Amino acid sequence: MALDYDLSPFFHPKSVCLVGATNNPTKWGFSVLHNLLMGGYAGNVYPVNLKGEDILGMKSYPSIRDLPETPDLAMVCVPNHAVLGVIEDLAAKGGKAAFVISSGFSEAGEEEKQMEREMARKAKEAGLIIGGPNGQGLVSTRCKLFCLMSGAYNKPGPISIVSQSGNVGGTILFSAYHHGFGIGKFVSSGNEAFVKLHDYIRYFGEDPETSVVLVYIENLKEGPAFLDACREVVPKKPVIVLRGGKTEEGASAARSHTGAMATSTEIFDAACRQVGILQVRDLREMFNVAIALAHQPLPAGDRVGILTLGGGWGVLAADAVSQYGLRLPKLPAKIMEEYSAFLPPFWSKNNPVDLVATRELGTTARSLEILARWEGVDALMMLGLGYGTRSVHLSSKFSPFKDNPMLKMVADFVLQEDMSTAEAIVRLVREVNKPFAVCSDAVLGSRLSESAPILHLENHDILVHATPNDGAATLRAMWQYAQIRAR
């Protein structure tokens, strides 16, 4: 289905002008230009400043009308009452798209709401599209476009985001950045005077560079259009929604924030289920599920095989898998025999497979491979990766015997064992075509998430969860989407 508006000037502009550019770093007109330059955007950039003074060492222009070319995209950071004039200038210059960062529109009062309507009307008349107002800007990583008030400088990736809150979206951008995962496009949609939530969703749905769509909703102005857009996109790619304002208290906070109208949570939830939208409970789950859906195969069923390097974690993981509505199949005799051939006699003889302690290099990887290749499971969960590495880090720092050659040998064994497990996971995800939820308590004590096996996984786009509950929530969402896709 054709889109109502072509949003490519927002995400693939060949030139950008920044209206309201200034040398004063306390103003958004500075930050946005600064971030655009810092992000490495390769198109033409034109600062527009009333006084025409040089901005960040660049020549500026007193008005859009004075620019040497028609900019594909105008980022607008002037005071609210000056925005209308900017739109007129852009229209006169033959421009096609503006993104208005300026606030003080419908979120501020009745008079300002009128101004917002007038702006949208003018734009429609002139054949312009407008993003915002009161939005924090947009990102398009493939053209290194970071037109944002504050944000990370993400590498390209398959996840695109539309957020009705700039900082909530920023949380996802920063988290992805620090864990090294890529992002495709991002927009902080603001008041959506013209281009609406559903327009972005439909655009991401058609975008060949996007395979997962994230949506943060606070103010659902056009429910039916939103559901229609999702209905279109969901069969092709997952739409993951986090909704703020579910409770009376949250909705009241949203009214102050974006002037949101209350939406019944029951109705919203039912509609999501019907359309196949994946709702998540918080930012952590949104991030985890997005990364997993973007980079791992969908499970063909709800049966989970768990491998653990410690009994207690296995018990908590079995609880989590069951509480999240997934199944834990029993090991058949054939698989039991395979394990008993090389594991010490006191292994768990159960799913979770508890290795207890390994004494031969590669035992964990070999055990994981048996479980992963077994046709009785559709998804895998792995617990305890990095625990050994972490112990070794401590003893290599503090041990009075750190030069003892035997101790060094054991430390090397532990590090190699953890690393060979990480490498096996990266290989197996592809070979067996099943998703892996890796959970490591090394991620809870965040400082040491820099452990080599965890970094290895993240470098191969496999997120490591902190707890079995987090991992089970991810697998459940993947199974939900697999079922949605199948229908």
Add this chain to the structure above:
Amino acid sequence: MALDYDLSPFFHPKSVCLVGATNNPTKWGFSVLHNLLMGGYAGNVYPVNLKGEDILGMKSYPSIRDLPETPDLAMVCVPNHAVLGVIEDLAAKGGKAAFVISSGFSEAGEEEKQMEREMARKAKEAGLIIGGPNGQGLVSTRCKLFCLMSGAYNKPGPISIVSQSGNVGGTILFSAYHHGFGIGKFVSSGNEAFVKLHDYIRYFGEDPETSVVLVYIENLKEGPAFLDACREVVPKKPVIVLRGGKTEEGASAARSHTGAMATSTEIFDAACRQVGILQVRDLREMFNVAIALAHQPLPAGDRVGILTLGGGWGVLAADAVSQYGLRLPKLPAKIMEEYSAFLPPFWSKNNPVDLVATRELGTTARSLEILARWEGVDALMMLGLGYGTRSVHLSSKFSPFKDNPMLKMVADFVLQEDMSTAEAIVRLVREVNKPFAVCSDAVLGSRLSESAPILHLENHDILVHATPNDGAATLRAMWQYAQIRAR
């Protein structure tokens, strides 16, 4: 009430012998001795090794009977069939306490179960106490005693832990270590052939160095004694319980792990509520709630004041507070006026207090102080700390204008503002005597949890949560315990 057994030889021994000490680093008899020495224990340490060879450069003894003094504590790492003899030697030497790390007892089979019973009987006869068998060991930070198969080297602190899983306990030890929080005592209680879960709980209850008791339960052998112990401790200090094996699948995994019997979840939950035990849903919540209860004042009610540096986070926090059963009081005119006197006109005029953007140093701290001192709230939640710091880190790394003096000035402002907020929180927790749940998405993207304001809080024993849900869960648990204490 007097304890059934004096457990001080476990946690305050003046001398420790390690039976089964070896120079082979793949054996527990090496790891435990190594960790004991590495931890810096100052009492006498005696390796016991059949062959009497030097272990890790120390003289060893062929048997406990040959030791130059009676050890307060014997750590036992010999094969299962040799343990009984060790207990006899210890009894003959006049010893009082042994902790048996060796496995292969009741968790292994019927014959081994008999052996375990016999061991307990012998110990009782000889007036000895025994920890384990099949436990990973114990920790007592004040005497730098780290008799553990694997673990962190925690600084002293008020949280003590008894865990029916060594690795689950280890997760808490490592997390506390990496975040810089102290731990008091830890025991991996194993099969509890002699000293039981409730003995440790009662001991921690009496221990003046412990103010919060954490319990991981997988195998509740003596339910009534456990509840009695908790009933005794709960009025004095919180008892936080994480239970593994809540589901059929989890219970089945626990049977393989520790031979646990199933306990009805409904009955267990009802008993916990009645006794005032705080149950937590996972390791993250256990850790968060423990740190908060150990280091922050209890709330006098359920009213939460939220301050946010971004609208969307505030909306999610309002939802979280409400979903966790806490209240979000409206701001009275008096407080509104206080804010309006110095905040820009577009502040939220609502709880959550959304500052939108600050332009004067100390605005966040000042706003937080007003909210914290208002008698209408019992607890505080703060969102967005560290977001600015994180942006500045990025631009100081990548900006082509990083030497621009104006930009440096703004960066300094942002860093100072974040830091002054962190300092205000540390001060206010004490001054207003209300708990603060600080939530920062900087903790979600774990790599940058090293940001200065977050480190400042952790250095002052204030944990920073990753999401508003995490923060609300902590505040709810604190309010639950405040009510339990009050009754």
